[in-house]
Amino acid sequence: MDAVRNLRKLSRAALLRSATRGTLPDAIEHVAQVHRAHHPRADLDALRRAYVLAESSHRGQTRKSGDPYITHPLAVTLILAQLGAETTTLTASLLHDTVEDTEVTLDQVRDGFGDEVAHLVDGVTKLEKVDYGAAAEPETFRKMLVATGSDVRVMSIKLADRLHNMRTLGVMRPEKQARIARVTGDVLIPLAERLGVQALKRELEDLVFAVLHPEDHRRAQHLVREHTARPDPLTAVAASVREVLRAASVEAQVLIRPRHLLSVHRLHHKRGTLGPSDFGRLLLLVEGDADCYAALGELHTCFVPVMSEFKDFIAAPKFNLYQSLHTAFADADGRVAEVLVRTHRMHRVAEAGVIALGDPHRAAAAADTTADAVAAECVDAERADPTRPGWLSRLLAWQSQAADPDTFWTELRDELAEDREITVYPAGDAAGGTPALPLPAGASCVDAAYVLHGEAAHRCIGARVNGRLAALSTALRDGDTVQLFLAPPHTPGAHAPAREWLTHARTPAARIAIRQWLAGHPVEPPAPPRSVSPGTPEAPGRPDRPRRRGGPAAEGPSVVTGHPETPVRLARCCTPVPPDAVTGFPVRGGAVTVHRDSCQTVVRMAAAGRRPVAVRWDKRTAGCRVTLLAEAFGRPQLLADLTETIAAQGAAVISAAVEPPCEQRVRHTYTLQLPDAAGLPALMRAMRRVAGVYDVSRAVHRLPAG
Secondary structure, eight states, X not given: OHHHXXXXXXXXXXXXXXXXXXXXXXXXXXXXXXHHHHOTTOOOHHHHHHHHHHHHHHTTOBOTTSSBTTHHHHHHHHHHHHTTOOHHHHHHHHTTTHHHXXXXXXXXXXXXXXXXXXXXXXXXXXXXXXXXXGGGHHHHHHHHHHHHHHOHHHHHHHHHHHHHHHHTGGGSOHHHHHHHHHHIIIIIHHHHHHTTXXXXXXXXXXXXXXXXXXXXXXXXXXXXXXXXXXOOHHXXXXXHHHHHHHHTTOOOEEEEEEOOHHHHHHHHHHHSSOOTTTTEEEEEEESSHHHHHHHHHHHHHHSEEOGGGOEETTTSOOTTSOOOEEEEEEOTTOOEEEEEEEEHHHHHHHHHGGGGGOOTTOOTTSOOTTSOHHHHHHHTTTOSOTTSOHHHHHHHHHHTTOOSHHHHHHHHHHHHHOOOEEEEEETTGGGTOSOOEEEETTOBHHHHHHHHHGGGGGGEEEEEETTEEEOTTOBOOTTOEXXXXXXXXXXTTOOOOOTTHHHHOOSHHHHHHHHHHHHHOOSOOOOOOSOOBTTBOOOXXXXXXXXXXXXXXXXXXXXXXXXXTSOEEEOTTTOOOXXXXXXXXXXXXXXXXXXXXXXXXXXXXHHTTOOOBOEEEOTTOOOEEEEEEEEEEOOTTHHHHHHHHHHHTTOEEEEEEEOOOBTTXXXXXXXXXXXXGGGHHHHHHHXXXXXXXXXXXXXXXXXXXX
């Protein structure tokens, strides 16, 4: 509040006298000092000229509080300067209301300050109607996403603008305060989190908390006042940590970081009561990444670590640039302290997020006279394109598909509620193909399909995750490799997403596309048949249980034993065919049953002490009967395509069965009569080439005992 009062005094003084050309007006001297602390070589002439234009344009205008209007752009600019924003952003923030609320035109801004400043001012101007009626909010935030996608600095200015408006919200009616606070909590705070601007996010959270939950806010304030009235035990703990790190020659700045009010409330609600050490955390600032781990090692060696609290966000940074080590320990007196360990650079990025990255459009080879080496270090290697993080690309991709404002608004809030992100890799990416896919945590193969293929994902029939077949509902994990299978586009009925896909989809792009297809096709697509037998009608009853169908008897290949008079039959469990290696076992009635050597029945009989009988194939016979198992992704016309392929290879279908589909996969079992056993490998290869079929194997049946 002192800063606000000082700005009011300085702005009133600026109204009474014009600035001398080439010198800074008194009203922005404080802003300039803060800016120089982050950017010592900054050229402040653009700031001076922007203030002169803003002050003269807004002269005579007042805020609802009665203060001169110029105090608002000054306060917004000071907030951004404190976070380390570069000169272009500060210039645009001083002018962000001129085009909307004064006679100044965008062309005048462009002529006086260049295309970049004009682009930022135009982007913020398009967002200025956010507070005018709930009906306008969805479309306003759609514009906000588009503006943010073109330059994240637009969103930075808007967040600072909202923060100052929230600070001065008390002059408005209670119902309007509540509405603005709800919108801020639903969208702007999650956007601040996504952009990594934690400093703005924390203060916005406390201001929204005070408006929407005043009783809880007062209770949290009371808890904090009670705590501050007593000595803080973290002071002694911090001294012990300094001593330990000094003895280990680890240079570190050890600070006590108080929790903000909403954090205190959440922790109190979670634990029921708060201990003396729960009102803050220790913050250790070191020089390099290696120092972070050195400090962590000393803490875990000299104190008792609470391993359940350990998290490494340096090795695995959050999607919003955040890097830090989190841990907790108990000292000799049993006091538990939570600790954050990070470098100074990590701390700047954690507090200011994308604002700490400077100008995202600056050419790498260009010399930047407005930013020091610290800002350049922040830009380096943090993210290839800070203006287009993965979550923002997803929002921009689906927002144009959501024609209905209510759908857009619902999906936007759901998307922003996700606080973690994973990266998956399409199969073949290592060879330089499709880039990595950033997805929200919990995303499934369905989400990956729509991100990769758009509406063509309607034809998705299966997936492999890390080389293994997986259901489309499979939740992906960070680092997974995913391969998606699509039915050919000309396949009749292939464009048929299942309604249950909606329960697996986490991204708005997938949900919107699926809903749109289902809305345009109110009749549920027919499911593939559960069981079919050529020439045999499906029997009623027990429809979900797979059945094997009988067929006409057919002669199979002959097997010769040492006793020509001994009856020989081929085992139904493994259906051996020439030239399989086979073993015979005598069974009841004096007959010999012949099994493939790889059959599990052979192993069981040998273990039981049954003596095998030497058998061999009669070379004079070539025809054989075989049972094949085809595993495929369910689709229309699959059975017809498979039987057509089998017929083309000269095999006759003795019986066929199709099991009920399970998670988009279906199993076909065929008993076939081949004119020549030598044609079996070619037949199996041909069946594997049928669209949707991913495996064909010899069937092994489990026969009942006895």
